[in-house]
Each structure stands twice: as structure tokens, then as C-alpha cells.
Amino acid sequence: MNDSMSIPHLIMNASLVVQLVMILLLAASIASWVVIFQRSFALSKARKEQKAFDERFWSGIDLNELYKDVPENHEAQGAEHVFRSGFREFNRLMPKTRSSEAVLDGVQRAQRVALSREEDRLNVHLTLLATVASASPYIGLFGTVWGIMGSFQSLSMAQQATLSTVAPWIAEALVATAMGLFAAIPAVIFYNRLSAVASRLLGDYEDFAEEFHSILHRNLQGRGNQAA
């Protein structure tokens, strides 16, 4: 019944600057939600794969088999990527050098590179979420301040200022702040959650890299003993 105070009506009647702010905030909100969904799917998938790979790795399978089992055209991700790059480096170095330190150094370097790539991959777009989370309240506040400024400017021409003459303007201006918060709150929540998930995954990868490194080290020690 009170159409003039409904939110779409307020948005349509707002001034140009406020409308631009609102459009910007809507775009930021949509982008942040796209990132939230995309990252959520990607991270949950990465966690599943991590779990599956962990099970396969510790199931007592031979490392060579594990390495060959994965098809070549498949781009390895996560712990698998760390394993494959480390094992590839190990296989390449083994025939070339007899020094186990050199081999382990090479493997460690390769794993570090792989870890760094995985970290990048996990954290991609999360900075967008952080930006939206921190900036959109300010953008919304700017829209509100601008709208209230406009309202007071037009109010100065009115003869009398009753609540009913001020109310629509202020409601209109406050819509911008509401939209800023609407964009910022999910962005903050999901940024914290997704970055926690990503850092935990990264910790898992590092743990795996250390464990894999210790296995290789053990193998090399055994071989060194056999050779000796």
C-alpha cells in the first residue's frame, strides 16, 4: 500500500550519484557472490581430492605405480601436484647424481615450487572478497552521505521541514548503506571461512610434502647403505 517507501521505488527515485553507487555495490555484491560460490566449490573439491589422494598414497601402493597411474594429460592439483613434481624431479636426478643430498635438495625445490603454485591457486580471487568486504561499507556510506547532502540542499528550499518531507530522502540515501552492508557482510564471512579452508589445505599439502620428503630420504638412506 505504501509504494513510495518500498525499496525498488526508493532506488528508482534516488539521485544519479547514489544510483551509480548502488550499481557499483550491486556489481561488487554479485562479483563477491560469484567468487564465494566458485571458491567454495573449488575448495571443497580440492579437499575431497586431497582426502582421496591421501588414502591412495597411504594405502601401501608403490610410488612408481602411483606416479604412472595418473594419466599424463590430467593436470595434477593439490598434494598430487606436489607429489608428482617431487617424484618427477627425483626420477630425473637419480640417474644423474650419486649424491643423495643433491637429489633431496632438487626434490625439495621442486616441491616448494609446486606448493607455491598450489597456494596461488587456492587463494585466487580471495583478495577480491577482501576488497569488497572492506571497501563496500565505505562506498555505501559515501552514497548515503551524498544522498543526505542532496536532501538537505532540497530541504533548504522547502518552507517547512516535517518528518514526512525528510523521511523519503533519508530512506533513499540509507538504501546505499544497506546495499554496502549487504555486499560486505557475506564477503567478510566467506573471506574468513574460505581463507581458513585454503590455509588448512595448504598446511595439509606442506605436511604431505614433508612426509613425502622423509620417505624419499629414507629410501635414499637405504640405497646409500646398500651401495655401501
Add this chain to the structure above:
Amino acid sequence: MAKRMRRNGYGLPVILAIGIHVIALLLTILRLPESEPEPSSSSVVQATLVSDVTATDQAQYAQESRARNAQRQAEEEAQRQAEADAAAAQAAADEAQAEQQAADRQAQADAERQAAAEQAQAEAERRQQAAEQAAAERQQAEAQRQEAEAERQQQVQAREQAEAEKQRQEEAAEKRREEEAAEQQRQEEEAAEQQRQEEAAEQQRQEEAAEKRREEEAAEQQRQEEAAEQQRQEEAAEKRREEEAAEKRRQEEAARAAAEAASQDALADSIANEQERIANAQQSSQASNNFINLVKRAVEDRWHPPANAAGDLVTQVRVRLGPSGELLAATVTRSSGNPAFDRSATQAVEAASPFRELRQLDPGLQRKFRDFNLKFTPGDVQ
């Protein structure tokens, strides 16, 4: 597994994100209209705070009164001029009469008065001259004195008639306008002055008469006639001077009255403007309040609460109207607990509809008042 791994694109997230925003927008659109009706009852509460004189009337009143003031000013000016003319005419007429009467009267009186002085001087000569004619002329003088006395009586009657006429005119003038009070006072003052003069003249005349009687000199008549002629001319000149002075006074008074009236008008104007401004401020809200009041009255007239309605029953009825004021629905939003009471309330609303006054409101207000709450308590509708 490979296929699942590859599905890391942005298609689904984009669709989901847009979906979330559409849902949020729909929620804001759908939820707000439903949450609105409760606050609308506050406007019903406002309806009880209406003053006796509505701002609408005040605004119209202010405008009308301004127009009226303008008219009144014009009329007053016209009347003032007319009055001045009439007064002048009256004065002229009065003076014509007065001239006829008073000229004779005052001429004689003043002539006698002034003549007394001259007489005092001339008496010595006169007595010597008149001593011879005294005997013959004394008889004539007496006869003429009697004539003069008769004349005087006639004049007094005429004066009384003139005064009565004047009073009648004054009364008529009083009836016509209060604003002429000043004028009347002036006239009355003039009349009083004239009367005073006349009384003084009469006294003097009596004194003169006594003197005359005492002196009883025949020679006076000729001289009196001559002196009266001279003094009549002098009187006429004097009167003209007095008239001019009176005219000046009248004009000054008229100017003062006009100035006062102008200042009062200015004050009234500013008050009217102020009233109009305040009235305009309240007009929109009160126009709507008027509508609520009309609805309240109409519903109250047709409300027959059940006989067993106790003191603390409260029923809130939500009334929804169509664009032309016809009743779409009257539903009980807050029951009193007494079904008969609730039913009587909804029936009252149904009986009072349609509310055709809705169409007289602004389109914006119309939308606002197509949905409102009425609170029924035993005793009155709120």
C-alpha cells in the same frame, strides 16, 4: 574423476550469485508491503488530534479574508470619499440651513455682542441722537423685539428639527458602519460645538436681550441692522474660515483614520499570511485526517455495538478500499475476544461504505488511505 576436476568454471557460480540477488530483491519487495499495515494505525491515532478549525478552512479563510480586506479597503476608501463628499454636502446643507438660521441667529447675537462694544462707544453719541427719537422708536423697537423673539422661537424649533434630523442621520450612519464612529464623533463634536456655540449665543443673546431691555434704545435697531449686515458679512467670512478649518481638521482626521486603518490592515495582512503559511503546512496532513474523520463519523453513525459490550473491549479492523472508495475488505486484525462485538464493528464498516470522499484526495494520499486500521472501543471509534 577427470571430468569432475575440470568442472571448475564460473558458469554455475555466476548463476547462483545472480539467483541469490534476485531472491533478496524479491524478499524486500514482498516483505515490506506486508509489514506496512501496522504502522498505518498510527495515522488513525493522529486523526484524534485534529483541531476544530481545519487548516484547509484556515487557508481558504486567510485567502478570503485577504480578498475581503482588499475589497474592504477599496470600499472603505470609496466610502470614506463618499462620506467626505456626503459630509461636505451635509455640511454644506447643514451650513446652508445653519447659515439661514445661525446666520440670522449668530449674526444678530454676534452683531449684538460686538455691537455691544460698539454700542458702548456709540451709546454716548447714540443717546444724544436717539433721545429725540426715543419715544417713537421705543414702540417700534418693542414690536420688533417681539418679532425677533418669535423668530428666535421658530429658529429654535428649526434647530431642534435639524438636530433630530442630524441624529437620525447619525444613527443611520452608525447602523451602516462602525468605522464611521470617528466621523460620527466628529459630527457629534461639531454638533456639540454648534450647540455650545448656540447655547453661548443664546446666553449672550439673553444677556443681550436683558441689556437691550435695560437699554431699550430705539436707535439700536438701525444701527443693529447696519451692524448686523456688516457682521453677517464678517460672520460669513468667519464661517468660511471656520469651515475651512473644520474641513482641514476633517481631512486630517480622515488621513489619520486612513493611516490607522492602513496599519491595521497591514497587521491583519501579515497575520493572515502567517496563518496561511501555518495552514498550508498542516493542510496536507489534515486533509488526510479529515478523510479519516469522515470515515470515523460515517462508521460511528452506523455502528450498533451489542448490548453486552463491556468497558475494555478493543477490536481493530483493517479496512481496504478500492480506488473509488468502495470497500474491498474489512477484516478483524485484532479481536476483542467478543465475537458479537467484532461482528458489529465489521458490519458498521460495511454499512458505512462506500467512502466516496476518497476520490477528492490527492492521488498520493489516496494510495495511502486505501488501507487503514480502525480501532473500535465501546463508546467510540478510533
